[in-house]
Every structure is written in C-alpha cells, then in structure tokens.
Amino acid sequence: MVEARLRVIYGDTDQMxxxxHANYFxxxxxxxxxYLHSRGGSYRELERDGLMLPIVEATAAYKSPARYEDVLLIRPRVSEVKxxxxxxTYEVFREGGPDTPLCxxxxxxxxxxxxGKPSRLPDAIVRLLQATP
Structure with a gap:
C-alpha cells in the first residue's frame, strides 16, 4: 500500500x-x-515522452475535519485504467487516529x-500503474 504523509501547515487552514476543502485536492x-515514485515512475518522465494526465473530473467527500499540525496519511489507489x-481513489486519515477516513x-x-488530443496510455505506463510496489 502506498501512503503519503504530511503535516498540516497553518496556511492550509481556514478561519475555522x-x-x-480545496487543499485536499x-x-x-x-x-x-x-504512487508513481513507489513504482519507479514520475510525471516528469511522462511529460518528457509528450504525454500529460490532466484531471477531467474530481470529487471529495468530507467526513471529519483535519486541523493545523495534524499529520495526515493519504492512501491513493488506481481504481480504473482504460x-x-x-x-x-483516495482516503485521508489522521495519523494515530481511528482507522476511519477524514476525507x-x-x-x-x-x-x-x-x-491536448486524447492519446492511448502506453503499455509501460499501464503496467507501472498496476504494478505491486
């Protein structure tokens, strides 16, 4: 399982x-x-090969607030490759908290x-995305 870890900085919080909410993206x-680095790849390499992966849809469901100085664990997973x-898909947890996602x-x-024209995902990228770290 791939997991990114970060500490929430003051600038990521709102008046409350x-x-x-937008910082979760x-x-x-x-x-x-x-996720890509854990499999030996990078966006930079993809772009060097003339390909980009712009976001065409994004959603988030907020379950419980994260606060200043919380350490967050973000778990990404490739859920679909066409x-x-x-x-x-993503789950965000508070380190040391219950194993229920905040978002x-x-x-x-x-x-x-x-x-900007649609391009087939190269087989090497598909294998990289689906590889076990």
Missing part, C-alpha cells in the same frame, strides 16, 4: 481552523506523485499529447 496530487483515461476522493485523468 480546519483544512480548507493538493493532498491527492501529492499521493499520486508518491485506453485513454485512468482514475484514482475520501476520486480523480479521473485523460491521457493527452502535447496538443
């Missing part, structure tokens, strides 16, 4: 002292990067070339 991105798209989410990514 909880993590601002940054946390999801961090965990996607860790010819020209893929999806990740869950999903992002769907299209595979496009430099001109």
């Amino acid at each position: 002292g909880v993590v601002y 940054r946390y999801f991105e961090l965990s996607r990067i860790e 010819r020209v798209s893929l999806a990740f 869950t989410g999903r992002t769907v990514h299209a595979c496009v070339n430099r001109e």
